[in-house]
Amino acid sequence: MLISTKGDYGVRALIDLAKHEGEGPVQRADIARRRQVPESYLDHLLAQLRRDGFIRSTRGPGGGHELARSPADVRLLDVLESLEGSLAPIGCVADVTDSGQESLCGQRWVWQGIYENMRERLSGVTLAELVEHERDHERDAAVNYSI
Amino acid sequence: MLISTKGDYGVRALIDLAKHEGEGPVQRADIARRRQVPESYLDHLLAQLRRDGFIRSTRGPGGGHELARSPADVRLLDVLESLEGSLAPIGCVADVTDSGQESLCGQRWVWQGIYENMRERLSGVTLAELVEHERDHERDAAVNYSI
DNA sequence: TGTATTCCCGACTAAATCACTCGACATTGT
DNA sequence: ACAATGTCGAGTGATTTAGTCGGGAATACA
Numbered sequence: 352m353l354i355s356t357k358g359d360y361g362v363r364a365l366i367d368l369a370k371h372e373g374e375g376p377v378q379r380a381d382i383a384r385r386r387q388v389p390e391s392y393l394d395h396l397l398a399q400l401r402r403d404g405f406i407r408s409t410r411g412p413g414g415g416h417e418l419a420r421s422p423a424d425v426r427l428l429d430v431l432e433s434l435e436g437s438l439a440p441i442g443c444v445a446d447v448t449d450s451g452q453e454s455l456c457g458q459r460w461v462w463q464g465i466y467e468n469m470r471e472r473l474s475g476v477t478l479a480e481l482v483e484h485e486r487d488h489e490r491d492a493a494v495n496y497s498i
Numbered sequence: 499m500l501i502s503t504k505g506d507y508g509v510r511a512l513i514d515l516a517k518h519e520g521e522g523p524v525q526r527a528d529i530a531r532r533r534q535v536p537e538s539y540l541d542h543l544l545a546q547l548r549r550d551g552f553i554r555s556t557r558g559p560g561g562g563h564e565l566a567r568s569p570a571d572v573r574l575l576d577v578l579e580s581l582e583g584s585l586a587p588i589g590c591v592a593d594v595t596d597s598g599q600e601s602l603c604g605q606r607w608v609w610q611g612i613y614e615n616m617r618e619r620l621s622g623v624t625l626a627e628l629v630e631h632e633r634d635h636e637r638d639a640a641v642n643y644s645i
Numbered sequence: 646t647g648t649a650t651t652c653c654c655g656a657c658t659a660a661a662t663c664a665c666t667c668g669a670c671a672t673t674g675t
Numbered sequence: 676a677c678a679a680t681g682t683c684g685a686g687t688g689a690t691t692t693a694g695t696c697g698g699g700a701a702t703a704c705a
Contacts, residue, residue, distance in 0.1 A: 353500050353587040356664065359603055366604060378680075392665050398682070411673025412679045427608065440587070440616075441501040456506055457513060457632050461574065461623050468619075469587075469612045476608050485604050503693065525651075539694050545653070558702025559650045 353438055354431065360388045361396040361434040362427070362481070368406065369422040369482045376408075376415025396434060403433040422482060428473035438473075440466055500585055501578065507535045508543040508581040509574070509628070515553065516569040516629045523555075523562025543581060550580040569629060575620035585620075587613055 363386040371377050379397065383390035397416055400406045407419045418425070432438060439445045443456035444466045456462075510533040518524050526544065530537035544563055547553045554566045565572070579585060586592045590603035591613045603609075 352589065354589075354605075354609070355662090359588070359590075359605070362605055376680095380680095389665065391667075394682080395665090401682095408681060409673085410671070410679085410681045413674065414672085414680045416681085427605065440499065441506070442499065443506075457628055458501075458506070458509055458574065460631065461619060462501070465616045465619050468615050472608060472612050472615075481604055484607060502691090523651095527651090536694065538696075541653080542694090548653095555652060556702085557650085557652045557700075558704095560703070561651045561701085563652090 353440060354435060356392075357396060357434045358431045360386070360393060361400060362430060363388060364393060364396060364416075365400065365405065365418070365425065365430060365478055366481055366485060368416060368418050369478050370485075372418060372422070376413065376417050378415040382416070399434055400430075403429075405430060405433065418478075422479035423477050425478040426474050427476040427478070427481065428470055430478070431473065438466075438469065440469070500587060501582060503539075504543060504581045505578045507533070507540060508547060509577060510535060511540060511543060511563075512547065512552065512565070512572065512577060512625055513628055513632060515563060515565050516625050517632075519565060519569070523560065523564050525562040529563070546581055547577075550576075552577065552580065565625075569626035570624050572625035573621050574623040574625070574628065575617055577625070578620065585613075585616065587616070 364382050367382045367386055368377055379393055380390055382388070383393050388396075397406065397408065401408055401416075404419055405425060406416050408414070408416045428438075437445060441456065441458065441462045443459045444462045511529050514529045514533055515524055526540060527537055529535070530540050535543075544553065544555065548555055548563075551566055552572060553563050555561070555563045575585075584592060588603065588605065588609045590606045591609050
């Protein structure tokens with residue numbers, strides 16, 4: 352599995368922030384409840400998203416988390432790579448500077464194309480589109496993530 | 499990482515068998531040496547490939563392993579799914595009969611397309627083509643996998 | 646029949662990763 | 676001062692990865 356709960360939960364959190372944009376900071380506990388993510392785990396994901404500049408956080412009463420950029424400027428690819436690390440499906444297509452060792456993996460040429468296609472598709476999707484899609488399908492907190 | 503050493507080593511083994519087709523059974527020790535795979539680990543991979551009908555094995559002196567079908571009839575997709583299980587990149591596109599629970603994952607529509615593209619590409623590549631490619635690039639035992 | 650060769654199979658293990666929990670601490674509004 | 680919030684790092688149980696190991700079964704051959 353290329354994408355674990357890290358990527359899934361993290362994207363859920365960003366979608367939640369996007370849907371509540373302009374309403375001031377959103378609290379971790381609210382995101383956790385609405386998106387059905389364990390709060391103490393969400394903590395780590397928000398920390399990572401903050402380190403990579405996707406969100407801004409403020410402490411104290413009334414604090415919480417906000418998007419640092421417009422949802423239309425946030426690419427799914429970047430979010431997932433922030434949360435999951437490299438999305439390379441097989442070792443021999445890793446995005447390291449391919450200096451020195453030519454890969455031993457004979458399937459490289461096949462996977463290279465798959466990887467590029469994947470990155471292209473994920474680059475083409477923004478947080479704004481994910482929100483739009485969720486709205487179209489009436490998937491929101493109350494509908495899908497609550498008990 | 500979607501593909502682990504299981505998939506990598508297993509494909510290497512099949513390529514080796516394909517290159518020695520018609521020369522009688524190929525021994526595990528020879529595959530292991532030529533393809534730089536731990537022999538005791540290769541054991542498990544060959545067992546899996548046999549269970550799924552990719553190879554035939556014979557015991558005793560002069561025994562070994564042979565392809566059960568023509569290399570042109572073996573799709574990379576099938577080999578990898580045999581060795582790795584489902585290649586679904588994210589839980590919500592799993593190929594289970596999607597009865598009941600509609601997935602909660604909002605990225606599903608994106609990943610569905612990526613998954614389909616991946617499976618199409620992997621379906622289009624046969625063992626024969628992998629061998630051909632290796633021959634073109636002079637990647638054989640003596641060239642790449644030995645010390 | 647005996648023996649060497651080869652595959653077959655299941656048990657075991659060390660290390661890494663996943664999916665969390667927990668507690669101590671920092672910051673801030675009232 | 677104090678309560679509400681986020682921040683950070685350590686710890687944990689379950690699962691997966693990448694193997695090893697040893698005993699057993701089948702077979703060719705002398």
